[in-house]
Amino acid sequence: MMKPFVGAISxxxxxxLSLFVWFYSRTFPSLPDGHPGPGLFPRAVAAGMFIAxxxxxxRALRGEPAGASQxxxxxxxxxxxxxxxxxxxxxxxxxxxxxxxxxxxxxSGISFIVALLLKAKPLQSAATALxxxxxxxxxxxxxxxxxx
Amino acid sequence: xxxxxxxxxxxxxxxxxxxxLFGAIPGLTATLAVALFVPLAFFLDPIVALxxxxxxxxxxxxxxxxxxxxxxxxxxxxxxxYVEEMYDVARRQGPxxxxxxxxxxxxxxxxxxxLLLIVMATSIASLAARFSSFEYFWVAAxxxxxxxxxxxxxxxxxxxxxxxxxxxxxxxIDPTLGHPRFHxxxxxxxxxxxxxxxxxxxxxxxxxxxxxxxxYAAGQQTIAPTSDNSIQQFYVRPIRLIIAKRWLxxxxxxxxxxxxxxxxxxxxxxxxxxxxxxxxxxxxxxxxEQENVVLAGTSSNNAAVASAWIPALSLGLPGxxxxxxxLSVFLMKGITPGPLFFANEMALVWSLYATFIIANVAxxxxxxxxxxxxxxxxxxxxxxxxxxVITGLCVVGAYxxxxxxxxxxxxxxxGFTALILRLGAFPLAQVVLGMVLGPIIEQNFMVSxxxxxxxxxxxxxxxxxxxxxxxxxxxxxxxxxxRAIDRDDRxxxx
Numbered sequence: 315m316m317k318p319f320v321g322a323i324s325x326x327x328x329x330x331l332s333l334f335v336w337f338y339s340r341t342f343p344s345l346p347d348g349h350p351g352p353g354l355f356p357r358a359v360a361a362g363m364f365i366a367x368x369x370x371x372x373r374a375l376r377g378e379p380a381g382a383s384q385x386x387x388x389x390x391x392x393x394x395x396x397x398x399x400x401x402x403x404x405x406x407x408x409x410x411x412x413x414x415x416x417x418x419x420x421x422s423g424i425s426f427i428v429a430l431l432l433k434a435k436p437l438q439s440a441a442t443a444l445x446x447x448x449x450x451x452x453x454x455x456x457x458x459x460x461x462x
Numbered sequence: 463x464x465x466x467x468x469x470x471x472x473x474x475x476x477x478x479x480x481x482x483l484f485g486a487i488p489g490l491t492a493t494l495a496v497a498l499f500v501p502l503a504f505f506l507d508p509i510v511a512l513x514x515x516x517x518x519x520x521x522x523x524x525x526x527x528x529x530x531x532x533x534x535x536x537x538x539x540x541x542x543x544y545v546e547e548m549y550d551v552a553r554r555q556g557p558x559x560x561x562x563x564x565x566x567x568x569x570x571x572x573x574x575x576x577l578l579l580i581v582m583a584t585s586i587a588s589l590a591a592r593f594s595s596f597e598y599f600w601v602a603a604x605x606x607x608x609x610x611x612x613x614x615x616x617x618x619x620x621x622x623x624x625x626x627x628x629x630x631x632x633x634x635i636d637p638t639l640g641h642p643r644f645h646x647x648x649x650x651x652x653x654x655x656x657x658x659x660x661x662x663x664x665x666x667x668x669x670x671x672x673x674x675x676x677x678y679a680a681g682q683q684t685i686a687p688t689s690d691n692s693i694q695q696f697y698v699r700p701i702r703l704i705i706a707k708r709w710l711x712x713x714x715x716x717x718x719x720x721x722x723x724x725x726x727x728x729x730x731x732x733x734x735x736x737x738x739x740x741x742x743x744x745x746x747x748x749x750x751e752q753e754n755v756v757l758a759g760t761s762s763n764n765a766a767v768a769s770a771w772i773p774a775l776s777l778g779l780p781g782x783x784x785x786x787x788x789l790s791v792f793l794m795k796g797i798t799p800g801p802l803f804f805a806n807e808m809a810l811v812w813s814l815y816a817t818f819i820i821a822n823v824a825x826x827x828x829x830x831x832x833x834x835x836x837x838x839x840x841x842x843x844x845x846x847x848x849x850x851v852i853t854g855l856c857v858v859g860a861y862x863x864x865x866x867x868x869x870x871x872x873x874x875x876x877g878f879t880a881l882i883l884r885l886g887a888f889p890l891a892q893v894v895l896g897m898v899l900g901p902i903i904e905q906n907f908m909v910s911x912x913x914x915x916x917x918x919x920x921x922x923x924x925x926x927x928x929x930x931x932x933x934x935x936x937x938x939x940x941x942x943x944x945r946a947i948d949r950d951d952r953x954x955x956x
Contacts, residue, residue, distance in 0.1 A: 324886040328622055335629060342641055349916055352636035352643055355904045356629065359498040363625045366618050381609040387676065394675035398878070401674060401853075405874040408857070409867035428670060432846035437594040439850060446851035449860045451887050 321374035328367035335360035397431045417462055422447040469510050473818060477514030478825040482833045486840045490669075491538050492522035492729070493783050497665035498852065500658050501859030503791055508810055511791075513817040518782045520572060520821040523729050523763050526906040527564040531557045532837045540733040544759035547737075547752040559835050563753060564760045565830030566704055568713065571761030572822035574715040575722065575768030579775075580815050586776035591801035595909040596921055600930035602903035604723040605779040607934050609895045612943030619888045624884075627896020628903075630950065637905045647696025650868045657790030657897065659860045659869045663876025664890055665783070667856045670849050671881045678846050688806035691837065695827045696831050706827040708756055714740070722766025723773060725895055728782025729763040736762035754761050764826075768818055775799055778902060786894040793898075871947055924933065 335356050350357075404424045410422040417426035422443045429439035454460045477499075484495040495518050503511035525536030531552040535543040552560035593601070606628075610620045633644045634654030645651040704711055714736045721732035740758035770781025778799040780786035790797060797807060806812060833840065861874035880890055914920030922928050 320886060329625075338644070342636075342643065343639065345638070349911075351639050352641040355636075355900075355907075356632050356643065357629045359625050359632070363622060363629075366622045366625070369618055369720070370622075387678040394677060397674040397677075398671050398881070401671070402874055402878065405857070405870060408870050412867065421854050421857050424857060425850045428674070428853045429673055429846060429850035434844065434846045434848060436848065438844075438847060442847045442850050443854065447854045447858075450851075450855050453502070454505075454858060454862055458502065459956075460505055461865065462858065462862060 319374075321370060321378070325367050325371035325374055328363055328370065332360045332363035332367055336364070400431065401428055418447055418451055421451075467509075468859070469507075470813070473506070473510045473514040474517050474820065474825070476667075477517035478812040478821065478829050481518035481521035482525045482829040483840060484518075485522030485537050486528035486833055486837065487537060487843050487845065490845075490848070491665075492526065492540075493521050493665050493787075494852075495519075495522045496671055496784050496787055497661050497929050498855050500661055500787060500791060500860070501855075501862055504658055504766050504794065504863070508792070508795065508797065508807075509813055512788075512810060512814055515784070515788055516814065516816045516817045517821050517825055519767055520568075520764060520818070521825060521829055523767055524565055524568045524760070524826060525833060527561060527760065528837045530832055530841060531560045531564075531752055531834075539730040540759070542761040543730075544755050545734040547755040548678065551752050551756060557837060558692045558695040559699055560756070561830065561837070562700035563703060563756050563833040565696070565826050566700040567757045567760035567823045568764040568830075569798055569826040570704055571710055571718060572764035572768055572818065573713040575711070575765035576815065576818040577618070578663065578719055579768050579772055582772050583775045583811075586772065587801045587804045589903075590777055593926070594924070595906040595913065596924055596927040597930060598919070599903060599906040599910055600927050600934060601777050601779065602899045602906065604934045604937065605773070605777075605899055605935045606895065606903065607941075609725045609892050611937060611944070615887055615889060617941065617945055619886070620892045623883065623892035627893040627898075628900040629896075630660065630765065630893070631900025632904070638908045648868065650864070650866055650872075655897070656863055656869060656872065658863055659873050660876050660897065661787050661790060661894070662856050662878045664893065665787075665851060665875040666859070667873055667877030668880035668884065668890075670853050670856070670885060671877050673845070673849055675885075692831075696834060697741060697753070697827070701955050703753060703757065707754060710740070710754060710757060711761045711810055714762040718762030718765030720763070722769035722781050725773060725776070725779050725781060725899075728756055728770055728891065729766040732766035733759045733763040764822070767832040771814065774896040775803060775814070776801075778898075780895060780898055783891045783894055786891070786898050788895075812884045890936075910947065 331364070339353040339356040339360065342356075343351055344353075345351045391425060401424070404427055408424070411423070415423075425443035425447060426439050427445055430436065451462060455462055481492070481495055484490050485492055496515055499515065499518060503515060506514075516592060523538060523540055526536055526541035527548060529535040529537040530541045530545040530548040533547060534549040536545045541548070548560055548564070551563070575670065575802070590597075590601075595786075609624055610617050633651055635652065636643055642652055687879070717736045717739065718729070719733040721735055722728060737755050737759040740755050766782070770785045772779050773779035774785040774789055776799075777779070780789050794797060797803065797810075856873060856877075857870055860869045861867065863869055880893075883890060883893070910921065922931060
């Protein structure tokens, strides 16, 4: 189904990002001879993004199909975003949790939450999360010698 | 040869096994398989990591056909191009035969691609030894431009993805004055965007988020019946078919080689182009035509896997997402593809060639047969539990780069960004292309303008630079024209 709304949102985000990059790049210095320096490349990228964003916005205003992804149709957008929000929050707390409970319990906990949110049974989720984390942990620390 | 060390051979075997099983599970792609392996590859010697990555990508592309065969669920985007035909062949003549066509076709296509890789990569690298910053600038520009039009969807969206990748490449210290850019006070970002962490997020964690967004549903349980005489079904009959259809296999392989050579394209697009071309041709009854389509798709996609390495090795231009991921690991380890790569890393080059040959001659037939026999079990692997393990691997992989928790946040942020891009149908491969080519194009531009004292006509003064510029312009003109024709055809068909 055509979704110009999705196209408008996409275009808006692209334009906002381009404007942010353009104005932020004004703080970068020029070369001693007055020619553009570190700001040249980001501003060129920002200009390209702005033009592309305006083109996408024009297509959305015309009601043309945005070509939104068919493979990512959610049963319920709200629930989908909520599930994602929970996992991102867990990852946001990652540095603090590892300091309190340690690396393996933290990563196991995050993996467990993902499995539960994907409708796996609690016991299977716990076993897989813990087993998977231990396997990866041993792989890195013992086989590769990478401290974690 | 160092490839014959027990570590490298073990990596090759384990990589092939991992790739064939991973690709067979619907919902998991060859790119994801490589992205999840990257944190391990980073800590391994390149002479061990490279064979594993090549084996993973070659076998995972084949593995994607397993789901198509037994349950009509393509395991990879490349397999989706001929899923209907593959399933019908499996239904009428047995899944072992169907997968035999896939494995043998992939092996032959992969060998043809490898042959051209060996011949062309060295030749192009010798030519590139004479390149200056002006030529390298235009090579990168050509790569970026081709990447815009090589995507199957909207060119404007591919451009946006590319520009986003270029923007991400500017994070850190600029190459001209050493001025920090877009670090927002973070010491971690001051060192630049860690490629490995970004790849894990873009391709690994985003897959987890995509399934969380979509909501999990158990896969189909449709299983086709197995057949007896599995050796004959898997090896003998498909090889006879390939001999009978040798010109079809050669043509499809060449299509795959050409498409795989284009930066940002890869096996997925090669498969679609080749099968579309075959479907437009007439000949043979319905069953024979279905076999032809499967053969066209499988030979082209593995040929593309090999040919994507031609620009990657010789010029540092990634031919597809997998080579882009590998190049980013090389760059982090101080290995620079291009003419110097052939001068300084010849052992690695020969290891790569030998791996492709072994993967296509031995691993595909062997692991392919094993995967075919195990197909009905592999496809029942519960994806939700696998994604739980993948989450753990993404977190550990990101953290292990620098033992810095901030990298886990970057990984999560890139994963979320990739999800947003996928929701809007923006391609991800072009983001990676931009990240890898961004430093090349910016650095060579700034060096060139310094040499030319900002006289921009110097960019067209050298003959090879001028030719490359004209090629870039031609890609833009033909790309726009081809998209305009596609749009007219679509409008006419409505």
